[in-house]
Amino acid sequence: MKTGRLGVYLTVAVTALGAALIPQAASAAADCTYTYSGQVALDDLGTGTYNGLTGGLYPGGSNVRPAAHTDAGVSIAQNQVLPRNASGQVDLVNGKVVLTSIGMSNTTQEFQKFISTAKAYSGLNDKLVIVDGAQGGQDANAWADPANATWSVLASRLSNAGVTAAQVQAVWLKEQYVGDSLGSFPAGAQNLRNSLASILRNARSKYSNLALGYVASRIYTYDPARSAGAYQQGWAVKKLIQDQINGASDLTYGTGGVAPWISWGPYMWADGLGSDRVAGGTPGRGDGLEWKCSDLESDGVHPSSMGEQKVANMLLKQLSSDPTSTPWFNK
Secondary structure, three states: OEOOOOOOEOOOOHHHHHHHOOOOOOOOOOOOOOOOOOOOOHHHHOOOEEOOEEOOOEHHHEOOOOHHHHHHHHHHHHHOOOOEOOOOOEOOOOOEEEEEEEEOHHHHHHHHHHHHHHHOOOOEOOOEEEEOOOOOOOOHHHHOOOOOHHHHHHHHHHHHOOOOHHHEEEEEEEOOOHHHOOOOOOHHHHHHHHHHHHHHHHHHHHOOOOOEEEEOOOOOOOOHHHHHHHHHHHHHHHHHHHHHHOOOHHHOOOOOOOOOEEEEOOOOOOOOOHHHOOOOOOOOOOOOOOOOHHHEOOOOOOEOHHHHHHHHHHHHHHHOOOOOOHHHHEO
16 A cells, blocks of 8 residues: 555555554553663663673764765665666666665564654655554574564565565664563674574565675663663674674675665664653763663553654664665665
């Protein structure tokens, strides 16, 4: 179903939307006093360490994507992510570029808000079709299975949007295990890293022209029982991206590769605080990002409408300014 100008489509039927918003696991009510977890965001940690591992979003404690990796992404964006017809052949006049999402309930909530936000962005490429593929209740284990029904649901959504698998060229991935249950660290984060890698390889095998992937972290949670896992998910994403930069064989990209080129997209974890700041507390993150209790639903886990909008704004800011996405996202 087409929802507006600029070729942006929202393909989730009412029944599917209802299912998508079902929480992944039962959760206690939000504890709005839990505004400070004591953890340090990766981008604030820098060369500091967490359980012996160096912070930063990229290798060496840096928050700057390595130039060589950026150059590779820019080359792909300019030369491979092009409007294509239903068969996947380049068609600069009538072709489409499809951006889809893969993930869980938080992901579909946030991506649907992003779709409506992108429709209002005057600089959006009219060849771009945005399809929400994320599904509530479907965690990283589900998507890591290439035969799981999540993939057939996504296929149906692509079809409903009037596009094909051969036109999918970029993906927004945000995934976690049910209940933010990673187990012991760092083994649990490594397991999630492996699941994310499997998801990317599955996507690459199903979408022959998939070239670019942006992997997001989880937002803060006001459920103390899930706090550690929510924070540690960012370490799994860091390891995933770092491994590709370092040439991991299970994440090769480009011609003959098994996965898309990947980058942060974006890193969203920060402490709560905001108007809920406790006396003596520290600001949520050095760049000003913080999550208020009002940014989450009553379970303290899923984003409220305000939280969804905050994520949508961050994603739009990245895709409309990152040199690896501007060639196909912007006019």
